[in-house]
Amino acid sequence: MTEKTRYSDEELLEFKELILKKLEKAQADFELYRAYVSNREGNDTADTSPTFKVLEEGALTLGKEQAGRMAERQMKFINHLQAALVRIENKTYGVCRVTGKLIPKERLRAVPHATLAIEAKQQDH
Secondary structure (H helix, E strand, O other), X not given: OOOOOOOOHHHHHHHHHHHHHHHHHHHHHXXXXXXXXXXXXXXXXXXXXXXXXXXXXXHHHOOHHHHHXXXXXXXXXXXXXXHHHHHHHOOOOOEOOOOOOEOOHHHHHHOOOOOOOHHHHHHHO
């Protein structure tokens, strides 16, 4: 039996849908942090809307500097997810950049932007 070298189009579509959902949430979270940093929301009732719950649960105590760092991290995550979408289009998604073998689906479901299999990642550190 030949070892599989890439995920099928159907499997890639499954990962694409997962990534698009994560990307949508990441972009919404980024906008919340950005709004907090720029204080665009003011102090009206928008602060208590359900979409602001992520900030209400502790993030409101963050200084703007820390919220800015969180926004930066969120943007980095968004960029990684967008790069993963490009790899899906190129049909190279899920292939370890060190070993050339397929990254297990379980890892990709947990970290959809992964480019290293666990073994390669452990060797990297």
